[in-house]
Amino acid sequence: MYNFDIERPGTVADAVSALGREEAQPLSGGQTLIPTLKARLAAPSVLVSLSGIEELKGVRMEGGKLCIGGGTTHGRVAREAEAHYPGLASLAARIGDPAVRNRGTIGGSLANNDPSACYPAGALGSGATILTNSREIAADDYFQGMFSTALEEGEIVTEVRFPVPSAARYEKFIQPASRFPLVAAFVARFEDGVRVAITGASNNGVFRWPEAEVALSSSFTADALEGLTLSGDEMISDLHGSGQYRAHLCGVMTKRAVASLV
Structure with a gap:
């Protein structure tokens, strides 16, 4: 890692002030930032630790x-x-x-x-x-x-x-080496409708699946998702799975989440 200074503020106000220094970066749990520093993919001059606040x-x-x-x-x-x-x-x-x-x-x-x-x-x-x-x-x-x-x-x-919804479930297909989800779905049922969020799949990061939300708001069953598909064009494609594979898993994980709640 590169050399850097570290600040350990005790309040949010002090942390904000410390982050005003040139090239300062906040450090929370460090589970992403520390490996990034070790790989020399980031080189902040100051780390502002938030762990003591x-x-x-x-x-x-x-x-x-x-x-x-x-x-x-x-x-x-x-x-x-x-x-x-x-x-x-x-x-x-x-x-x-x-x-x-x-x-x-x-x-x-x-x-x-x-x-x-x-x-x-x-x-x-x-x-x-x-x-x-x-x-x-x-x-x-x-x-x-x-x-x-x-x-x-x-x-x-x-x-x-x-x-807090009346029911919610998170289902993920784990990539064994990283423990991150290859694809995961979070389904939450509220009185006024259902929300579905997908992570791990898209090049644009986490996203909502509106078509699934509409279907599940009308009928909160896994069968309501039959026939719904997502395009693989904007999905991540790498050695762990193609974009089409991840698009397919979006439906699989969402169905599993719903099935566990009904």
Whole structure:
């Protein structure tokens, strides 16, 4: 790795101030950033560690929504969200391995927006709101493509607020080497309709599947998805699977998620 300085602020305000330094970059759980630094694919002059900011941690219910601090680890979400939002807790419990779950954070995952990450599907599928140190961003407006979000330079994810559906399930087809999903689907059923978010498949990152949402809102059964297909043209194609294969898996994973809920 290249040489760099490290700042360890104790408050969000101090973190924002530290991120004002030239070439400063936030460090949350480090599960993506540290390997990137080791590979010399990034060379920030300053890392601003968010791990010591207690106000960024915690899981609570407020106003009928599950509110999770941006610095909360996947493992803590898996444990503490179970009583309130079991579908999201199950997603968190299956991210990576124990080491990743005990270090990685929800805010770091959403800020990085890896095209195969699990949390973006949970946030988009839930219709969550991402709070930062300066504003609130609806999930539908937050994700803007592969590794791209609406976050501005120096902006920190402080909290994520999840509307709690009547039922939800995350199903993923795991790529064994990385533990990332090759393709995964998050299905959430609300009183006013169903949301379906797909991760791991598209060159543009996480996305909603409107046709599946319409079909499932009319009939919440796996059979309602029969005949629905996605094009493989905009899907990721690599040594693990072609775009057409990933497009097919979108339907398979969505059906599995629905079948587990009915």
